[in-house]
Structure formats: C-alpha cells, structure tokens
Amino acid sequence: MDYLGIDISCAIGSLRNGEFPEKDCLLPLISKLLGYCLVAASITVKLPQIMKIVQHKSVRGLSVMAFELEVVGYTISLAYCLHKGLPFSAFGEMAFLLIQALILVACIYYYSQPVPVTTWIRPLLYCAVAPTVLAGQINPTLFEALYASQHAIFLFARLPQIWKNFKNKSTGELSFLTFFMNFAGSIVRVFTSLQEKAPLSILTGFALGVVTNGSILTQIILYSKPAAAKEKKAN
Numbered sequence: 001m002d003y004l005g006i007d008i009s010c011a012i013g014s015l016r017n018g019e020f021p022e023k024d025c026l027l028p029l030i031s032k033l034l035g036y037c038l039v040a041a042s043i044t045v046k047l048p049q050i051m052k053i054v055q056h057k058s059v060r061g062l063s064v065m066a067f068e069l070e071v072v073g074y075t076i077s078l079a080y081c082l083h084k085g086l087p088f089s090a091f092g093e094m095a096f097l098l099i100q101a102l103i104l105v106a107c108i109y110y111y112s113q114p115v116p117v118t119t120w121i122r123p124l125l126y127c128a129v130a131p132t133v134l135a136g137q138i139n140p141t142l143f144e145a146l147y148a149s150q151h152a153i154f155l156f157a158r159l160p161q162i163w164k165n166f167k168n169k170s171t172g173e174l175s176f177l178t179f180f181m182n183f184a185g186s187i188v189r190v191f192t193s194l195q196e197k198a199p200l201s202i203l204t205g206f207a208l209g210v211v212t213n214g215s216i217l218t219q220i221i222l223y224s225k226p227a228a229a230k231e232k233k234a235n
Contacts, residue, residue, distance in 0.1 A: 031195030034188050035092075042093030045182065046100035049175040050107055059111045061172015063164050067105050068122060069157035074098040075130050076150040077205065083136045083143060086198065093185065151205050158212035165219045176220045183213040 053059055074097050081091035105123075109115050132138060133146070165171050186209030193203045 031192045035087075035192045035196075038185055038188050038192075039088070039092035039096070041181065042096040042185070045093075045097060045185065046104055046178055048177040049173075050100070050104055052173050052175050053104075053107045053111060056173055057111060058173055059108050061164065061168060061170055061174060062108060063160040064105075064108055064112065064119075066157050066159075066161040067101065067108055069153050071098065071101045071105055071126065073150050073154040073157055074101055075126075075133060076146050076153065079133045079136060080143065080147040080150070081202070082134070084199070086202075087196065147201055151201070151208055154205065155208055155212065158216065162212070162215050162219065165216065165223065169223055171216070171220045171223050174216065174220055176217070176224075179213055179217045179220060183210065183217050186210040186213055 053062075074094055078091065078094040078098055081094060109119075109123075136143070138146075161174075165174075186206050189206040190203065190210060192198075193206055
C-alpha cells in the first residue's frame with residue numbers, strides 16, 4: 001500500500017499480526033510523515049516575521065543582506081533538489097520558504113525607504129538569473145559548485161544577523177516563532193535526509209541550519225530579557 005510515496009504495508013501487516021513494526025519499517029515511515037508535516041508547516045514559517053514587520057512598520061535590528069542571501073540560498077537548494085529528483089517530502093518546504101522569503105525581502109525594502117539605487121541591482125540580477133537556475137539549464141558541474149556554495153551562502157546569511165544581534169545586544173524585530181520553526185525544521189530535515197539517503201552536501205546544509213538558527217534563537221531568548229526588564233523599569 002503506497003500513499004504519497006509512503007509505503008505503509010509493512011506497518012499495517014505487523015499491526016494486524018499484533019506486533020510492533022520493526023525499526024527498518026518504522027523509521028522510513030516516520031521520516032516520510034515528518035517530511036510531509038514539515039512541508040505543510042513551512043507554509044506559515046515566515047508569516048510571524050512578516051506580520052511583525054508590518055504590524056510595527058519597522059525593520060529595526062534586521063540585516064537586509066542576511067535576508068537577501070537567504071532568498072539566494074533557498075533558490076539554489078530548491079533547484080538542486082529538483083535536479084536530483086528527490087521525493088517532494090524531502091524538499092517541498094523549500095518552495096514555500098522561497099515564496100515567503102521573497103515577500104519578506106519586499107517588506108524589508110518597503111519599510112527601509114528610501115532604498116539606495118545600488119540596492120535595486122541585487123533583486124534585478126536575481127530576477128535575471130533565478131529562472132535559469134530553477135529550470136536546471138546550467139552545466140552539471142556548475143550546478144554542483146553552486147550547491148556547494150549554497151552552504152556558505154546560508155552561513156553568511158545568518159552571520160551578519162548573529163553579529164548585529166551581538167553588537168546591539170538586541171534582536172530588534174526578529175520573530176521568535178519564525179526562528180523556532182526554522183530551528184525545529186532543520187533538526188527534522190537532518191533526520192529525514194539520513195533516512196532518505198540524501199547526498200552528504202544536502203545533509204551538511206541542514207546541519208548548518210541547526211547551528212545557525214539555534215544561535216539566533218538563543219540570542220532572541222537571551223536579549224529579550226534585558227529589553228523586557230528595561231521596558232518595565234521605564235514604566
């Protein structure tokens with residue numbers, strides 16, 4: 001029995017015999033289910049961050065370049081997974097994250113007015129190159145090199161934000177909920193990548209996500225306490 005690429009026959013067979021499914025049967029099943037749950041959850045991952053910016057009409061404490069690099073990273077990651085023919089449950093959230101990341105960058109531009117003319121060069125360059133990359137219409141060797149650089153892109157997408165938080169001793173308008181979901185999603189993806197026998201390059205990317213998202217999440221928790229205490233004192 002196969003539903004959405006999930007083979008549940010071994011689990012049902014074991015349960016019918018009054019037995020608990022074997023590890024070799026249960027882990028792949030859990031991996032697939034977690035993968036699809038992550039894809040469903042990814043539809044709302046960045047909405048708390050977008051809503052916080054719109055509600056406060058402020059991008060205080062946010063690194064513009066960090067979010068721009070995130071868009072580039074999601075684009076390369078999605079294109080690579082499509083090119084490798086991985087099952088949708090293994091990468092589907094990338095499509096939803098990319099769409100939300102684009103909306104998020106647009107919000108940052110809007111609330112960062114006036115935006116320098118030189119800043120518009122980056123989105124224009126992205127719009128010119130992204131369709132070719134997503135269509136996989138580039139040299140396979142270059143594709144591998146792009147995906148290898150994607151890890152550095154995601155790392156450098158987080159480092160400016162981590163440094164800015166540390167420097168300001170504040171996380172500004174960063175959303176706790178968004179980064180908590182990013183952190184949890186990265187952990188789940190490490191597990192599903194191992195079960196799906198994804199290439200080491202993909203596993204490495206998700207492992208880096210655990211470290212960097214975990215770092216920002218920790219900063220949000222640590223720096224929110226002094227801010228709350230200062231606000232209480234002011235009142």
